[in-house]
Amino acid sequence: MSRITPEQVKTKFNNGDWTHDPWFLAPQHETLFERANLPRSKILSAVDGLARVYPPEVCRELLVAPHHAWLIHILFQPCILAGIVPRLRLGHDVATLGRSVDDGTLKRLHNRSHYDAVAFELAVWANLKRNLYVLEREPRGPGKSNPDFALCFDHRRYILELKDLDLAEQEFFASEVNDLMQQVVSNLWHAHRLFKIRSSPEFQKRCGSPEGRKALASQLPEMVVAFAKKAAEVEQLGFQIGQYPVDSYGMIDVKEDMELEQGALEWDLVPPLTARKRVMRSISVIKKAVGQLPASGLGVGLINVGRFRKIELLREELMIAQRERPLKFQNCAFVVVRTLARSEKGIEKPFLDVIPMSHHRMSRAEMDFVKVLEAPNSGEEPQMPPSSRLVHLGRIQGPAQAGSSIQFTLTGPGRIIRP
Numbered sequence: 507m508s509r510i511t512p513e514q515v516k517t518k519f520n521n522g523d524w525t526h527d528p529w530f531l532a533p534q535h536e537t538l539f540e541r542a543n544l545p546r547s548k549i550l551s552a553v554d555g556l557a558r559v560y561p562p563e564v565c566r567e568l569l570v571a572p573h574h575a576w577l578i579h580i581l582f583q584p585c586i587l588a589g590i591v592p593r594l595r596l597g598h599d600v601a602t603l604g605r606s607v608d609d610g611t612l613k614r615l616h617n618r619s620h621y622d623a624v625a626f627e628l629a630v631w632a633n634l635k636r637n638l639y640v641l642e643r644e645p646r647g648p649g650k651s652n653p654d655f656a657l658c659f660d661h662r663r664y665i666l667e668l669k670d671l672d673l674a675e676q677e678f679f680a681s682e683v684n685d686l687m688q689q690v691v692s693n694l695w696h697a698h699r700l701f702k703i704r705s706s707p708e709f710q711k712r713c714g715s716p717e718g719r720k721a722l723a724s725q726l727p728e729m730v731v732a733f734a735k736k737a738a739e740v741e742q743l744g745f746q747i748g749q750y751p752v753d754s755y756g757m758i759d760v761k762e763d764m765e766l767e768q769g770a771l772e773w774d775l776v777p778p779l780t781a782r783k784r785v786m787r788s789i790s791v792i793k794k795a796v797g798q799l800p801a802s803g804l805g806v807g808l809i810n811v812g813r814f815r816k817i818e819l820l821r822e823e824l825m826i827a828q829r830e831r832p833l834k835f836q837n838c839a840f841v842v843v844r845t846l847a848r849s850e851k852g853i854e855k856p857f858l859d860v861i862p863m864s865h866h867r868m869s870r871a872e873m874d875f876v877k878v879l880e881a882p883n884s885g886e887e888p889q890m891p892p893s894s895r896l897v898h899l900g901r902i903q904g905p906a907q908a909g910s911s912i913q914f915t916l917t918g919p920g921r922i923i924r925p
Contacts, residue, residue: 697766
């Protein structure tokens with residue numbers, strides 16, 4: 507794909523202003539957005555939040571930078587609704603947090619290298635605020651880097667450290683390829699269709715070495731153009747089911763899936779890392795997280811690993827690491843691993859797995875707390891933080907005869923005081 511020019515920004519991208527009649531506010535999309543827990547009220551909130559993150563002057567800069575254009579391209583060009591949902595969740599989170607999010611944090615959302623980690627932190631922060639937890643930002647830690655949050659519930663203080671699993675070099679190359687492709691095959695969306703963008707065996711083989719990836723990087727412009735032409739052909743043919751070869755680069759595979767009311771688009775271009783490599787990289791990140799937890803309070807490591815399925819393997823390796831170095835994990839009560847999986851509607855949703863440390867037994871209040879973290883953005887009526895203890899208000903004595911009654915009145919400001 508050729509670089510977007512300043513002239514195209516003016517003519518095709520409304521001079522960087524996506525907020526004028528956004529395509530995703532069209533009435534025909536409302537039903538599907540509601541099924542993704544994004545009613546119109548949330549989407550309008552998301553527009554306000556995203557307008558603060560990506561104003562026209564920022565969009566004009568990002569659109570002409572191929573490395574970062576994918577962050578906002580989706581705001582201007584219609585696509586499968588599953589593609590825009592993560593941006594809308596981000597916008598709703600920013601709107602929820604308001605001015606608590608400073609300009610420095612917003613600026614990091616302009617950089618693709620920082621985007622995932624910042625969006626993850628804001629999602630956790632916003633979910634906790636929506637559920638009325640009182641948070642302390644960056645409490646003091648044992649070293650130079652402080653944990654992310656501290657909060658109290660169930661009469662105990664918890665310290666949270668968030669970590670996003672950085673992309674390995676091969677995964678970063680995969681994200682670059684997918685981001686470029688997404689901008690030129692956005693026309694591939696149709697009810698009950700699953701579109702898979704596949705690469706050829708030769709392409710995948712060359713992805714396995716640094717030299718091969720370097721050579722492929724120089725061919726990406728030609729590859730993207732070839733896929734764009736084939737995507738246009740698929741549309742002209744009415745999105746018929748079948749496989750459409752794309753020169754020597756791969757194919758567009760179109761399948762029927764009646765569960766996908768709005769369709770879905772998936773990528774199979776650069777082969778993923780082996781499960782073992784992903785697990786060991788995750789263990790390394792968890793060790794960094796628990797190293798930032800202080801001795802005071804119950805430590806919680808919340809790790810975002812993205813699309814990953816081998817949770818049992820990760821659990822086994824984490825238990826081995828804890829047995830080998832118990833003092834390393836002594837300040838951590840449990841680890842929460844956040845992954846992404848496609849729901850029945852083709853929209854990725856977060857799923858959480860809890861791995862308690864061997865010295866800690868999970869309470870009911872802690873499991874309720876984890877459910878709050880799992881919500882993509884709850885948007886439900888605010889609920890009080892979980893509690894498993896009764897409060898002793900006093901003792902009432904009175905006659906025990908049949909038919910007697912006791913009347914009493916509780917006075918106060920009507921507020922719940924948290925420990």
